[in-house]
Amino acid sequence: MRKVFDDYRALADSVLRPDEPKVDKFLAAMARSLKKKDNWTFWLPYVLSLDYCMKCGTCAEVCPVYLASGRQEIYHPVARSEMLRNVYRRYFTLGGKLWPSLIGAKDLTEEGLNALAESFYRCTVCRRCAYVCPVAIDNGLIVREGRKILDAIGIAPDELKDFGTQLQVKVGNATNIGVAAFRDIVEFLEEDIADSWGVQVKIPVDKKGAEYLVMHNAGDYLAFPETVMGAAVVFHAAGVDWTLNSPATGVNDVVNYGVFFSDVELEKVVRAHVKTAIDLGIKTFVIGECGHAFEALKYLILRLIPEKERPFEIKSILELEAQWIQEGRLKVDPSRNTEVVTYHDSCKLGRVGGLYEEPRLILKAACQDFRELQPNREMSLCCGGGSGFAIMAKGDFLKFRMETYGKLKAQQLLDVGADVVALACSNCKGQFREIINYYRLPVRFAGVSEVLAKALVL
Amino acid sequence: MAFFIGVILPYFTLAIFVGGMFYQLARLARVPLHLHWELFPYPESLGAQLGELVSEVVSLRSIYRHKRKLWGRSLLMHWGIYLQVFWLIMVLFGGRGYAWLGMVGGLACLSGALSLVLFRYVDPEMRRISTPADYLNLLLVGSVSLVALLTGFYFQEAAFQRYLWGILSFRPVPPSTGSFLLNLFLIQVFLLVLPFGRMAHFAAKYFTYHKVKWGEVRRHA
Numbered sequence: 210m211r212k213v214f215d216d217y218r219a220l221a222d223s224v225l226r227p228d229e230p231k232v233d234k235f236l237a238a239m240a241r242s243l244k245k246k247d248n249w250t251f252w253l254p255y256v257l258s259l260d261y262c263m264k265c266g267t268c269a270e271v272c273p274v275y276l277a278s279g280r281q282e283i284y285h286p287v288a289r290s291e292m293l294r295n296v297y298r299r300y301f302t303l304g305g306k307l308w309p310s311l312i313g314a315k316d317l318t319e320e321g322l323n324a325l326a327e328s329f330y331r332c333t334v335c336r337r338c339a340y341v342c343p344v345a346i347d348n349g350l351i352v353r354e355g356r357k358i359l360d361a362i363g364i365a366p367d368e369l370k371d372f373g374t375q376l377q378v379k380v381g382n383a384t385n386i387g388v389a390a391f392r393d394i395v396e397f398l399e400e401d402i403a404d405s406w407g408v409q410v411k412i413p414v415d416k417k418g419a420e421y422l423v424m425h426n427a428g429d430y431l432a433f434p435e436t437v438m439g440a441a442v443v444f445h446a447a448g449v450d451w452t453l454n455s456p457a458t459g460v461n462d463v464v465n466y467g468v469f470f471s472d473v474e475l476e477k478v479v480r481a482h483v484k485t486a487i488d489l490g491i492k493t494f495v496i497g498e499c500g501h502a503f504e505a506l507k508y509l510i511l512r513l514i515p516e517k518e519r520p521f522e523i524k525s526i527l528e529l530e531a532q533w534i535q536e537g538r539l540k541v542d543p544s545r546n547t548e549v550v551t552y553h554d555s556c557k558l559g560r561v562g563g564l565y566e567e568p569r570l571i572l573k574a575a576c577q578d579f580r581e582l583q584p585n586r587e588m589s590l591c592c593g594g595g596s597g598f599a600i601m602a603k604g605d606f607l608k609f610r611m612e613t614y615g616k617l618k619a620q621q622l623l624d625v626g627a628d629v630v631a632l633a634c635s636n637c638k639g640q641f642r643e644i645i646n647y648y649r650l651p652v653r654f655a656g657v658s659e660v661l662a663k664a665l666v667l
Numbered sequence: 668m669a670f671f672i673g674v675i676l677p678y679f680t681l682a683i684f685v686g687g688m689f690y691q692l693a694r695l696a697r698v699p700l701h702l703h704w705e706l707f708p709y710p711e712s713l714g715a716q717l718g719e720l721v722s723e724v725v726s727l728r729s730i731y732r733h734k735r736k737l738w739g740r741s742l743l744m745h746w747g748i749y750l751q752v753f754w755l756i757m758v759l760f761g762g763r764g765y766a767w768l769g770m771v772g773g774l775a776c777l778s779g780a781l782s783l784v785l786f787r788y789v790d791p792e793m794r795r796i797s798t799p800a801d802y803l804n805l806l807l808v809g810s811v812s813l814v815a816l817l818t819g820f821y822f823q824e825a826a827f828q829r830y831l832w833g834i835l836s837f838r839p840v841p842p843s844t845g846s847f848l849l850n851l852f853l854i855q856v857f858l859l860v861l862p863f864g865r866m867a868h869f870a871a872k873y874f875t876y877h878k879v880k881w882g883e884v885r886r887h888a
Contacts, residue, residue, distance in 0.1 A: 249699035254879045257695070261871040264796050265741070267734045280792070287796045304863075313798030340706050343729040344868050345875035350704065472702075508703040563707035587708060 210604050213323040215283060218604030219330035224364055227323045231362055235322055236300055238361035242354060243301055250472045254347060255354050259297050262287065262346045268338030273590050274331060277613040284331060284613070286338050286348040292325045293355045326364055329355045333598055333614065334469070335556040335591030356470040365470050369597045373466035374474040378481050381456025382427035383464055391455040394430050402438050408667050410445040416452035418490045423453055423526065424482070425497030426635035427462035433638050436498050436656030440526060443658055446665045447533050452491070459485030463497055465505040469597045479510050483519050493522040495529060498656050500557030500595070500634035507562060527558070527633055530661055531567035534574050540666040546576040548628035550660060553582060553618075553641070554589035555634035568633055568657050575664035582621050592618045594640025610640065611647045619648040633657045672848050672855075673841035677834050680855040687862030688870065695874050705882030716881060740782035747776025747812065758824045759831055769821030773812035780809030804866055811853045818846035
């Protein structure tokens, strides 16, 4: 793959098609993105962020990729947003048509478009910059809108679209696990729980009318089964009526990669989730440990699907676990977790989701020695797995993830001196697995549910 | 020239300024309800939101916390503008003896704006993300204050009040001095540009904070 932006490539040649003329199509798609009726979902925040950036550069002071890269100009959040704003001004504003060089309006070239496409996959849309911007301008949103335009002309990472949203809607999950294989995995997990926890847990699957439908990131069944087992032990201990579901009853993967690049795909997946929950007749849809799924199902869904069309509650597993600890439904013994435990705030659960207290309540109850990473909560540093990056590794992209976001996170982990970093997001887990290997850190990661399950008095 | 700048242009300026601001605000207000895009935590009650708004406007605390080397200059310019606006309001309603307020404001605004221009030019990071318009905006803000300071405009409170009420009551009297006209001209250029560029961020902030960043959902909605 030839160089189009920096030393990395997030988009395969077959996706980016670097030698194919695309500018005209891009401009047509961008024109649509600026119309209220065609882009009602984000028109206001989009236009505000196009028009009112004061270019003070405050965003750059908190941007993980910019800071970790040694402040390289190409990773400056304003420089990235300007790649799209320059096009906006040149083709869609009067000033840009009359005095382009005065206001920084630039013609879009084919090479410029290739560079823009790659550049817009160097930001995880962690929105740390938006949180500190004095004018509340959102570079993350600009990136996401840019990706939407790119998707409209057929440029989206295959990990997120072809093998992501489209596969998920077609077969039920983005990991392509069939019904039989899924049931085998669940049986295996039940055996593993008996071995590890010394308790027989029956994991219900496809049970209609259950109080709780727990939907995990399907990747967890393969990559992070401890999280799934931990959750099963928690629900067992809580004594509640719950179920997992297989692809036989609809979508059984809580991910929604549309969050990262497309409102069309986002809505498709959300609707599939809602249909699955309705068909199963459950009362509460429980989002497993997955950050962006929480954003999609807790917030983005609200104006996409009217309330009467989703007759069930939606909760994060963290909310339920914290609630059950407070109610005394779950008995925990922190002496069972004697290691030093810290918690990484996933961007989607924290800044975007507002779940700051729940994981801390759980971990403080379940661990003897809980310590905070610095900085944390709303100023938490993105680990670099967000925006789907955790499953993107071609074109040396893994190295980019490690040498930028990963570098800062590794230092944070060393500074806090923890034995275990507790995580509540699959993308974070995927990224931390690589960070720990890459930097050979004396730390292991664990799902919050796994840490909690270990402390349960069964 | 005096008749044009002092009598005709002000009505054109007022129409463009008011119409331009109205257009921009209406453009941002009459929009479909976007998907939730809040950032947590955010102030939920009206009182808490007002408190945060006032504290941000008064102290520019985001810049203080995250880009300290920009903060002093920016605060100086913004407070300079606030003081001059305050002076203008006092003069309009008959206040006298507030020239010192205007002068302090003018000095603060001028030094802040010049310092920001220099910083933008000298700091390599700032320079790379800047366009000519970014410098021109600052120079325009600074030049309004500079000319007012050099010509003693802040002391012409009675003449300025008479002139303003003449315009507002549609009985305009063209100013007699060249220095007064020059001040008037620069103020009008500033007002003509204001609605159509990034300098209107003071109004856009209502939308970026109240409609997007702070949103409308409660934490556990």
